[in-house]
C-alpha cells in the first residue's frame with residue numbers, strides 16, 4: 001500500500017516538473033502575450049497550490065544539520081528512524097530500501113527519502129531503530145564530542161577535507177547530493193563525480209598526526 | 216499545513232539555508248548531546264562488544280578519559296567493521312546516572328554506603344563464619360558468561376581450590392549447558408568445530424529455533440550478504456514462531472514446541488532411505504549409541520539423573536528411526552512430510568554445503584542435550600562437518616559464555632582443565648594453584664537451579680552474585696526470590712546498576728564495567744578477545760577479579776593471589792594458560808592477545824585453528840588421518856538414538872497456551888544496561904505479550920490492551936502485541952524477558968534437561984485473560 005503511494009507521489013512530482021516546462025513554452029513562443037495563461041490562471045494556481053513545495057523546488061527543505069544530529073548520539077552513530085515503521089520490518093528486510101536505496105519523493109511524508117550510503121547492508125533494523133518512548137528509563141550522563149566543523153579548508157578557497165570517518169559512509173553522492181541531502185552539506189558540483197580528487201579525509205574524530213621522517 | 220513555532224523556526228532556518236544553498240556555515244552545528252569540554256580529537260581503542268556472544272570487535276573512541284563514540288573494528292574478522300545498534304551505543308551504558316559507585320551494606324534493614332574496604336571485610340568475615348557454622352558447601356559463588364576470563368578464573372581458584380567447595384556456577388548454565396553436554400556426548404570435547412567463515416562458504420543455512428536476525432544480527436547480515444553475492448544461497452528458518460528471521464529467510468517452517476526432536480530424526484531417516492548417507496565417513500569416523508529414555512524433567516528438589524550410554528549397531532539405529540518416517544514425524548511436529556523431505560534433500564545433496572545454526576531454542580529445552588545430539592547426527596551421517604561451510608554451529612548468547620564459563624570451567628563439575636571427578640584434573644589444578652593435594656573436592660555439588668533451591672532450603676547460606684541478575688532471570692522466580700529473602704541468608708551482589716538482584720542483597724559492591732578494567736572475553740567461535748582498561752571507572756568501582764582477590768587475601772590466601780593491581784590480568788592469563796597446554800586447546804600468549812582483535816584457539820605454533828577435527832586445518836589430529844574426532848578415545852564421533860519426548864508442561868484444558876520467552880534485538884538480557892541507553896530504551900520501552908491475531912480476536916483484545924498471563928506458578932499483566940515484530944502460531948504467546956517491571960519468569964517453569972540441567976524457558980502452559 002505504502003509503496004503504491006510512493007509511486008503516486010513520484011508521478012505527482014514529475015507531473016509538476018512537466019507543468020513547469022509547459023508554462024515556459026507559450027511564453028517563449030509569443031513574448032509579452034501570455035496565451036492561455038489568463039484563461040487557465042485559476043486552474044494553474046490551484047494546481048500550484050496543490051503541488052508540494054518539494055516537487056517544485058527539488059528539495060523538501062526538511063533536513064538540516066540540526067535535525068540530522070538530533071537523530072544521533074555521537075558523530076557517526078547510526079541515526080534512529082524518525083518515522084513510523086512496521087515492527088516486523090517485513091518483506092525480506094527490503095522494505096526500507098524501497099525508499100532509501102535510491103531516494104525519491106514520498107507524498108505520504110511530504111518528504112524526499114534520504115539515500116543510504118550502504119545499501120548492501122539489508123538488515124536495516126540491526127542498527128536503526130525507531131523511537132517509541134517519551135521518557136527515559138533512567139537518566140544518563142552521556143557526553144560526546146562536537147560534530148565536525150564544516151568548511152575547515154587549509155587555505156582560503158581550497159577544497160575542504162572530509163571531516164568524518166568513511167566507514168559505512170564512503171558513498172559521497174548518497175548524502176551530499178540530491179533533494180534529501182542535508183542543506184548545509186549539499187554540494188552544487190556533484191557532476192564532477194570524482195569527489196576524492198579534491199577532498200581528502202581529515203577526520204575530526206581521529207588524532208591529528210604530523211608527518212615525521214624516520215631518520 | 217499548520218505551523219507550530221518549532222517547525223516554523225526550523226523551516227525558517229532551512230529556507231535561509233536553501234536560499235544561500237552552496238554556502239556553508241563554518242562552526243555551526245546543533246548536536247543533541249552534551250559535549251566533553253575542550254575536546255577535539257579521539258583516540259580509538261579496540262575491545263570486544265559488551266553484549267552478545269557474536270563477539271564483534273568495536274573501536275571505542277575516547278577523549279579526556281571518556282568514551283564518546285563507537286565504530287566497528289575493521290580488523291576484527293567477526294564483524295569487519297559493522298556492529299548492531301547495541302554495539303554502536305554500548306558505551307552509553309557506562310554513564311547511566313544511577314551507576315553504583317559506592318559499596319553498600321544492609322544495616323538494620325537499610326542499605327547504607329560504606330568504604331569499599333569495609334564491605335570487603337564484612338564479606339570475608341561472613342564467608343568465614345558461614346563455613347565454620349554450616350560447612351564449606353554452605354557458601355556459593357554465582358557468576359556469569361559476562362564475567363571476564365580472569366573474573367571466572369579467580370572465582371574458581373578461590374572457591375574450588377582454596378575453600379574446597381564446588382559451589383561455583385554461572386548463568387551460562389541457563390544458556391549454554393545443553394550445548395556443552397551436546398558436544399561432550401557427541402564429540403567428547405566442547406565448543407564448535409567450525410568458525411564464522413563457514414558463513415561465506417555455505418550454500419544452505421538452516422536455523423533451528425534461532426531468531427538470528429535479532430539475536431546474532433551481525434552474523435545474520437553476513438549470511439544475507441553471502442546470499443546476495445552468490446545468488447543460489449538458501450536460508451531456512453525452522454522455528455516455533457514467525458520472526459524477523461523468518462521474514463528474511465527463503466522458507467519459514469514452523470514446528471510444535473519440543474518436536475524438533477522428531478523432525479531431526481525424520482531428516483536422518485530420509486537421508487538414510489535415499490542413500491544420501493556418506494557411508495565411508497560414517498564407517499570411518501562414527502559409532503552408534505543409545506541412552507536412557509523417559510528421563511524426567513527435574514522439577515522436584517534433589518532430582519538426580521545419570522545417563523547410561525550403550526553401543527548399538529547401524530541396523531539397530533535404522534530400526535530406531537522407523538518411528539520417525541516423515542509421515543509419522545508430521546503427526547508429531549506439524550511439519551509437513553514434504554517440508555521434512557525438502558530439508559533432508561538439502562542436507563543430503565552432496566553438491567551443497569550446509570550450515571546449521573542454533574542457540575537458545577535448542578539449548579533451553581527439556582531435551583536440550585538430545586536435540587544437540589540429533590542435529591550433529593544429521594551432519595555426521597552426511598559427512599558435512601569440520602570443513603568450510605559444512606558446520607553444525609552452536610551459537611552462544613553471552614560475550615564470554617565460552618571464554619569464561621566453558622573454557623575456565625566455572626560450573627560445579629568443571630575445572631579449567633577437565634572435571635573435578637577426575638583425579639588427574641584435580642592434581643593438575645592443585646599443582647598450578649599451589650595447593651596441598653586433596654584440596655579440591657571430587658564431588659560436584661549443585662547446578663544453578665538446584666543451587667537456588669539449596670539457598671531456599673537453607674543448605675546454602677551465603678551467595679556471592681557477580682555480573683548477573685538472577686532475580687529477573689531464574690525460572691519460577693517467586694520461589695527463588697523468597698528463598699533469597701529468607702532470614703539467615705547472606706547475599707553479596709557485585710554489579711554496575713541497581714537491579715532486582717541488588718534489591719535482595721546484604722552487601723552491594725560497585726563493579727567496574729567492561730572497558731573500565733582490563734580483561735578478556737571468549738566468543739562463540741573459540742575466539743579470545745582482550746581489552747585494555749580504556750576509561751577509568753567512577754567512584755569506588757573495582758573489577759570483579761580484584762574484588763575476589765581482596766576477599767581471598769582477607770581469608771589468608773595471599774600465596775594463591777599474589778599479583779599486583781598493575782599487571783594482574785597478564786599474570787592471571789599466563790597462569791590460566793598452563794591448564795590448556797596441549798594442541799587441542801592451546802591459548803594464545805598474552806602479548807598476542809593484546810595486539811590482535813581476537814585470536815582463535817587452539818593456537819598452535821603461532822597459528823589459529825579455523826576448523827577442528829580436520830587434519831587439513833587442525834594440527835591436533837592424528838598424523839595421516841583425514842578427520843580425527845580426538846575428543847573421544849577412538850577418534851570417532853557418536854551418533855545418538857534419541858527419541859521424541861514431550862515438554863515438561865504442555866497446554867491442557869485449563870492452561871491452554873504455550874508460553875515462550877526470549878529477547879529482542881535492542882535489549883540485552885535483563886535490560887539493566889540496555890535500558891539505560893536512551894536510543895535502545897526508546898525503541899522498546901517496555902515488554903509486551905505477542906499473540907496470534909486469531910487468539911487475540913477470540914480473547915477480544917486489540918493491540919495495546921492488557922492481557923493477564925496465568926500459570927500454575929504466577930501471573931503477570933501486560934500489553935498485547937498483535938502482528939508486531941514476531942507472530943506466534945495459534946495457541947502460543949511470546950514475552951521478552953528484559954523488563955524488570957514485568958517479570959515473566961514468575962510465570963515460567965523450572966524444568967530442565969536432566970543431562971545438562973539447563974532450564975527450558977521456551978515451554979510452559981499458561982492461560983490468558985483479558986485484563
Ligand code: SF4
Pocket residue numbers: 264265266267268269270271294298299300301302303430431432433434
Ligand atoms: S551483534 Fe552482538 S557482539 Fe555484535 S555489536 Fe551486536 S550485540 Fe555486540
